[in-house]
Amino acid sequence: MRLLKAAAELRRKGILGLNERNLRLVGELNPRHLMRLVNDKSITKRLAVSAGIPTPDLIGTIRTSWEMRYLSDMLAHPGGVAIKPANGSQGNGILVITNPIKGGYRLANGARIDYGDLRFHVMNILSGMHSLGGLPDTALIEQRVRFAGIFDDVSFKGVPDIRIIVLKGVPILAMLRLPTAVSDGKANLHKGGVGVGLDLVTGASKLGMQHDKMIDHHPDTGHGLSGLYTPHWDEMLLMAARAYDVTKLGYLGADIVLDAERGPLLLELNGRPGIAIQVANRFGLRPHIEPVLARDTSVMSLEDRIAFGKEIYRAIHAGTESA
Amino acid sequence: MTSELHSRLLAFGLIVAGLMVFLHKTVTYDYPIFPDATRTVWNLEILIEFAADNRPVRIETFLPAQSDDRELVDEQFYSGPFGLRLDQEGEGTNRKAIWTYRYPEGPKVLRYRTTLVEEGRDTPLPESMRREGRSVDLTFETSLEQQAFLVWMSDLRRRSADKETLVDLMLQEVFSPTFSDEVAALVQPLPAPLGRLELARTILETQGVPARIANGVILDDARRRAETVSWLEYHLDGKDQRYFPIGKPSVFFPIWYGLEELVVAEGITELSTQLSLQPARLVGGSMLANGAGSKDPLLTLFSFEELPLTTQLVYQVLVTIPIGILILVFLRQFVGIQTLGTFMPVLIGIAFRETALLTGLLLFSLLIGLGLALRFYLERLKLLLVPRLAVVLVFIVLCMAFITTLTVDSGFRIGLSISLFPMVILTMTIERMSIVWEEYDGAEAMKQGLGSLVVACLTYLAMTHPQVEYMMFNFPELLIVVMGLCLLMGRYMGMRLSELRRFRELSRAD
Numbered sequence A: 001m002r003l004l005k006a007a008a009e010l011r012r013k014g015i016l017g018l019n020e021r022n023l024r025l026v027g028e029l030n031p032r033h034l035m036r037l038v039n040d041k042s043i044t045k046r047l048a049v050s051a052g053i054p055t056p057d058l059i060g061t062i063r064t065s066w067e068m069r070y071l072s073d074m075l076a077h078p079g080g081v082a083i084k085p086a087n088g089s090q091g092n093g094i095l096v097i098t099n100p101i102k103g104g105y106r107l108a109n110g111a112r113i114d115y116g117d118l119r120f121h122v123m124n125i126l127s128g129m130h131s132l133g134g135l136p137d138t139a140l141i142e143q144r145v146r147f148a149g150i151f152d153d154v155s156f157k158g159v160p161d162i163r164i165i166v167l168k169g170v171p172i173l174a175m176l177r178l179p180t181a182v183s184d185g186k187a188n189l190h191k192g193g194v195g196v197g198l199d200l201v202t203g204a205s206k207l208g209m210q211h212d213k214m215i216d217h218h219p220d221t222g223h224g225l226s227g228l229y230t231p232h233w234d235e236m237l238l239m240a241a242r243a244y245d246v247t248k249l250g251y252l253g254a255d256i257v258l259d260a261e262r263g264p265l266l267l268e269l270n271g272r273p274g275i276a277i278q279v280a281n282r283f284g285l286r287p288h289i290e291p292v293l294a295r296d297t298s299v300m301s302l303e304d305r306i307a308f309g310k311e312i313y314r315a316i317h318a319g320t321e322s323a
Numbered sequence B: 001m002t003s004e005l006h007s008r009l010l011a012f013g014l015i016v017a018g019l020m021v022f023l024h025k026t027v028t029y030d031y032p033i034f035p036d037a038t039r040t041v042w043n044l045e046i047l048i049e050f051a052a053d054n055r056p057v058r059i060e061t062f063l064p065a066q067s068d069d070r071e072l073v074d075e076q077f078y079s080g081p082f083g084l085r086l087d088q089e090g091e092g093t094n095r096k097a098i099w100t101y102r103y104p105e106g107p108k109v110l111r112y113r114t115t116l117v118e119e120g121r122d123t124p125l126p127e128s129m130r131r132e133g134r135s136v137d138l139t140f141e142t143s144l145e146q147q148a149f150l151v152w153m154s155d156l157r158r159r160s161a162d163k164e165t166l167v168d169l170m171l172q173e174v175f176s177p178t179f180s181d182e183v184a185a186l187v188q189p190l191p192a193p194l195g196r197l198e199l200a201r202t203i204l205e206t207q208g209v210p211a212r213i214a215n216g217v218i219l220d221d222a223r224r225r226a227e228t229v230s231w232l233e234y235h236l237d238g239k240d241q242r243y244f245p246i247g248k249p250s251v252f253f254p255i256w257y258g259l260e261e262l263v264v265a266e267g268i269t270e271l272s273t274q275l276s277l278q279p280a281r282l283v284g285g286s287m288l289a290n291g292a293g294s295k296d297p298l299l300t301l302f303s304f305e306e307l308p309l310t311t312q313l314v315y316q317v318l319v320t321i322p323i324g325i326l327i328l329v330f331l332r333q334f335v336g337i338q339t340l341g342t343f344m345p346v347l348i349g350i351a352f353r354e355t356a357l358l359t360g361l362l363l364f365s366l367l368i369g370l371g372l373a374l375r376f377y378l379e380r381l382k383l384l385l386v387p388r389l390a391v392v393l394v395f396i397v398l399c400m401a402f403i404t405t406l407t408v409d410s411g412f413r414i415g416l417s418i419s420l421f422p423m424v425i426l427t428m429t430i431e432r433m434s435i436v437w438e439e440y441d442g443a444e445a446m447k448q449g450l451g452s453l454v455v456a457c458l459t460y461l462a463m464t465h466p467q468v469e470y471m472m473f474n475f476p477e478l479l480i481v482v483m484g485l486c487l488l489m490g491r492y493m494g495m496r497l498s499e500l501r502r503f504r505e506l507s508r509a510d
Helices: A002-012 A018-029 A032-039 A041-050 A065-075 A115-126 A149-154 A233-247 A277-281 A286-293 A302-316 B002-028 B143-159 B163-174 B181-186 B192-206 B285-290 B297-301 B309-318 B321-335 B344-355 B357-381 B385-409 B414-420 B423-439 B442-464 B466-474 B478-489 B497-502
Strands: A058-062 A081-085 A095-101 A104-107 A112-114 A139-143 A161-167 A170-178 A194-198 A205-210 A213-215 A251-259 A263-270 B041-053 B057-063 B073-078 B083-088 B095-101 B105-117 B211-218 B223-226 B229-236 B239-243 B251-257 B263-266 B268-279
Touching: A002 B497, A018 A251, A032 A041, A032 A233, A032 A263, A041 A058, A041 A139, A041 A233, A041 A263, A058 A065, A065 A115, A065 A139, A081 A115, A095 A112, A095 A115, A104 A115, A112 A115, A115 A139, A149 A170, A161 A233, A161 A286, A170 A205, A170 A233, A170 A277, A170 A286, A170 A302, A194 A277, A205 A277, A233 A251, A233 A263, A233 A302, A286 A302, B002 B478, B041 B057, B041 B263, B041 B309, B057 B105, B057 B251, B057 B268, B143 B163, B143 B181, B163 B192, B163 B229, B192 B211, B192 B229, B223 B309, B229 B251, B263 B268, B268 B309, B309 B466, B321 B344, B321 B442, B321 B466, B321 B478, B321 B497, B344 B357, B344 B423, B344 B442, B357 B385, B357 B423, B357 B442, B385 B423, B423 B442, B442 B466, B466 B478
Parallel strands: none
Antiparallel strands: A058 A139, A081 A095, A081 A139, A095 A104, A104 A112, A161 A170, A161 A251, A170 A194, A194 A205, A205 A213, A251 A263, B041 B105, B041 B268, B057 B095, B057 B263, B073 B105, B083 B095, B211 B229, B211 B251, B223 B268, B229 B239
């Protein structure tokens, strides 16, 4: 009975489960043949660049073990690089190198790595260890993002990023994802990263969650999570909404990082974004998706869609957000 | 929401159609819903395969003989172009089928099938065996044999009180693992138990005890490849006796008597004989009896009865797999258990069929543990993915071979059953688990591994449940119902049980 009560309460709050996400959002709005555009990060990057969405610069790709010979040249790129599997998911297989040191390289988390270990890592990427379905993959070497210091107080060694959920081109929810000691520098929530709800209208941070539990301070730095303002917020919403125009995926998660020099950069797109964002925001997705699903957004301009998203958000959270 | 309505209509259509056929069978034709508790009827099939190369061929095989006490239901011969002659020898104890063909070419198959009633220790021996025979004098080929016989017999007589104890003592010495020089000299060079059985039989005849060697099958479980066994039947002091060299089976079925082999063939190569047995409870005794199947086309459509027995036994396993899948779908969509790989738990569950549950679990955990240890060691060698998988697979085979030899020596029969334990599934499980281990942590890997094991156990228990086996095999139309249920679950949009836990902070009323 307790379970039934809990289920009823979740329903009342409009919390979406994985089954419903898969059927109504991913299944209905994301045709299988378009998923390729976001699953393969090299395609995503090309699309983004063509649409004028800024992304970290691509230094090079390694497709075959024969091309491994160019690896050390690529790693010598000033300012550091990130090595990623093109078809990786959930942040797996990503290695961030800050600078070469004697006999190896310095990783973003401070550890050092041999050149041999690095080669092995790239070989594993090529053989498909991190790719969906274990198919042979490509390794992308791209410019390391140097994070703007804005979230330093609430990050532990790594990459804070901003996830914006875009439904049929309308940004509806957002959260800030912060790395922690347990998440090993990654901001992915299922690895122990902290999710912080963001006000869609202002970009201000609210309270957060870790491991599906609510928190209001960062577990490692102890700083309060709420009240931080995300710079370039409207630009980020614009980038996320524009990502829909180039991919046509109706349910999309845009991951954006803030570079110290270049401002917001689109890191990657996700064709089946998770539902933990509901815990981070402490409310359900359903009231936010229903008005969008009921409306034909294909006739709306980019600016109109963003305004529509903000309007929905404002209508739902009118009384609660003033504090 | 047209797809919603569409799938629902289809699902209900399938479920109703399946249930209609099911009800038609149970109500109209009175098919039993529960398996027969007293399983006394068995299907026996003898399958002979060989290659012929344009020479005249003659295949002789023994068949169970019919008599007043023994009834064989529903005998069927599949002879192809071969000529078939049935030959009942002597007093009706042995019966033979003789298949002949002048110029056959290529691979050929002959088949005999019948339904028989099991026999046990109380089954009386024929009247001809009950007559007290006169003592037969033996003729010996060498004086050494004669010497050995005389020494041994006088020794036995000295150590026994009467004929019964003498016979017991004799049998014990003939079948003891190490025998005396006298017995060694007398045993004839025949295939394994036959030499000793024949010696025992001749000794019994010298004592005036009528005896014969019976060959047949032991009826303990459904088997696709049943072995023939031989035993001794004799009549002593007004009692029917049977002596089995190995074990004490309670139900068995003699097919032929004497020292000959089951199948004798001329003019062929690559002979393979396969005996299969299946308790007829799975075919349904009363269905056989009322013979409704031939009239109603619906019944023959949804029935495996017409198939050869070996194929039936395969389907008996196959039709239960959808039940396992159904459980898996439920556990994933409604409960939200995390597993390694989509259908892998069901495959593991099927593998448990070979090993039984506890042994399977033990073996599985042991092999996964060993494999993971190797996988972590290999990590340091920096191998490419596919060769690394190959190394793990070879290692798994080695471990299995090792476990088998180890357990055979120590008397456990665990090892023998794992031969078909799917190595590829184990290897992929190890690889998946180690990747989860690296990318998340050991706890997550254990969670998913345990989740897989729990699901595997549940599916195994469901798939091997006698009632499930019986229902699915006799009412294959239920497969359509299962399909409809899966369709319905495919549109379930509510919360999973695990999500109630995940979102517990949000589910508190505020």
